[in-house]
Amino acid sequence: MKCTLCQAQAIYKSPYSGQLFCARCFKRNVEGRVRATINHHKLFEPNDHILIAVSGGKDSLVLLNILYKLEARRPGVKLTALTIDEGVAGYRGHGLRVAEEAAKRLGVEHHVASFKEYYGYTLDEIYDMAVKKRVGLHACTFCGVLRRRLINVKARELGATKVATGHNLDDEAQTALINLLRGTVSRLARLGPKPPRMWEGFVPRVKPLRYIPEREVALYAYLSGFELYEEECRYVRASLRDEIRYMLNKLESKHPGMKYAVVRAVDRLAPLIEREVDVKVKPCRYCGEPTARDICRACEVLEQLGIKG
Numbered sequence: 001m002k003c004t005l006c007q008a009q010a011i012y013k014s015p016y017s018g019q020l021f022c023a024r025c026f027k028r029n030v031e032g033r034v035r036a037t038i039n040h041h042k043l044f045e046p047n048d049h050i051l052i053a054v055s056g057g058k059d060s061l062v063l064l065n066i067l068y069k070l071e072a073r074r075p076g077v078k079l080t081a082l083t084i085d086e087g088v089a090g091y092r093g094h095g096l097r098v099a100e101e102a103a104k105r106l107g108v109e110h111h112v113a114s115f116k117e118y119y120g121y122t123l124d125e126i127y128d129m130a131v132k133k134r135v136g137l138h139a140c141t142f143c144g145v146l147r148r149r150l151i152n153v154k155a156r157e158l159g160a161t162k163v164a165t166g167h168n169l170d171d172e173a174q175t176a177l178i179n180l181l182r183g184t185v186s187r188l189a190r191l192g193p194k195p196p197r198m199w200e201g202f203v204p205r206v207k208p209l210r211y212i213p214e215r216e217v218a219l220y221a222y223l224s225g226f227e228l229y230e231e232e233c234r235y236v237r238a239s240l241r242d243e244i245r246y247m248l249n250k251l252e253s254k255h256p257g258m259k260y261a262v263v264r265a266v267d268r269l270a271p272l273i274e275r276e277v278d279v280k281v282k283p284c285r286y287c288g289e290p291t292a293r294d295i296c297r298a299c300e301v302l303e304q305l306g307i308k309g
């Protein structure tokens with residue numbers, strides 16, 4: 001089988017277009033689609049300082065490398081990488097090293113921010129306290145809420161104007177369905193492709209890999225020879241997301257393009273919902289971070305443990 005574009009040996013057939021790709025054309029095609037996403041949705045502006053969240057996993061390494069190719073040489077643009085160390089014993093260490101080396105290879109400044117340093121406790125310690133105090137929240141809830149806050153704080157501290165994360169098409173389609181199934185429709189407003197409205201104190205987030213399916217991100221990472229880090233966090237659990245992932249993968253194999261259709265539907269719905277919901281953001285009463293509520297979610301979960309956010 002030959003690559004449709006250059007006649008070299010093909011290694012991948014797109015289930016959507018039926019096109020055959022050799023390794024080089026496949027990578028160029030992915031980069032071209034990311035470039036199209038950035039341009040079409042105006043994800044970046046001249047002079048942006050882009051903080052890339054790099055966990056050391058495949059999505060974040062692909063994001064770092066593609067943004068480096070597409071953005072690093074644009075005048076005025078600055079790239080910085082950030083890794084969050086949640087403090088899960090035996091888990092994040094390897095990812096941290098992979099992220100550090102990947103950034104160093106490209107000459108991108110790399111920072112690490114840890115829960116321990118910022119909140120005073122590792123995630124292990126926080127979750128231990130939650131179990132002892134019988135707070136019925138899972139480790140992943142603390143992790144997600146506290147990670148989001150720390151990324152925003154760090155982005156402001158470093159003077160970043162955008163935060164880029166490695167969410168891919170599968171992540172986005174799953175999140176959209178989770179919100180629909182839970183009835184949290186207003187959250188779809190935040191899932192749109194454009195950087196959200198500029199709130200005071202909130203650094204806008206963008207997802208340049210939003211239209212790239214997970215398997216294509218994985219293939220790009222493999223073909224690029226990235227050192228992959230797929231250790232599993234001990235708190236990983238069977239979740240609604242896993243069930244939706246399974247269901248979407250099954251549907252996608254029968255009806256290629258379904259994940260893409262879900263994400264495109266969100267693209268159209270998000271601006272309508274945003275207009276409808278009209279969120280007002282104000283400083284959290286405890287910590288001053290921007291929130292749509294009186295007390296931000298991070299302070300709320302920490303308060304249950306008797307920790308001041």
Ligand code: SF4
Binds near residue numbers: 088144236
């Ligand atoms: Fe955090 Fe849960 Fe992921 Fe572990 S599995 S890194 S606790 S979100």
Ligand code: ZN
Binds near residue numbers: 288295296297298300
């Ligand atoms: Zn707060």
